[in-house]
Amino acid sequence: xxxxxxxxxxxxxxxxxxxxxxxxxxxxxxxxxxxxxxxxxxxxxxxxxxxxxxxxxxxxxxxxxxxxxxxxxxxxxxxxxxxx
Numbered sequence: 001x002x003x004x005x006x007x008x009x010x011x012x013x014x015x016x017x018x019x020x021x022x023x024x025x026x027x028x029x030x031x032x033x034x035x036x037x038x039x040x041x042x043x044x045x046x047x048x049x050x051x052x053x054x055x056x057x058x059x060x061x062x063x064x065x066x067x068x069x070x071x072x073x074x075x076x077x078x079x080x081x082x083x084x
Contacts, residue, residue, distance in 0.1 A: 020028045 017028065020026045021032070023029070
């Protein structure tokens with residue numbers, strides 16, 4: 001079986017990157033750590049903001065239901081109007 005030149009290039013590229021990542025003072029390792037931490041942090045902040053938006057919506061609906069000013073008709077009201 002013959003291998004394509006892309007396979008050889010990919011193999012040598014992986015070996016070069018692995019060699020740089022094995023040393024503790026590598027620039028690639030420091031940049032990779034910073035990028036990974038930043039991406040994870042931004043993802044968690046976005047999830048937190050989405051959760052906050054959902055929580056605010058739930059609280060608004062809960063307060064409306066407690067005050068009795070629901071925008072949807074109750075099942076009892078709709079069934080009595082349909083029977084009339």
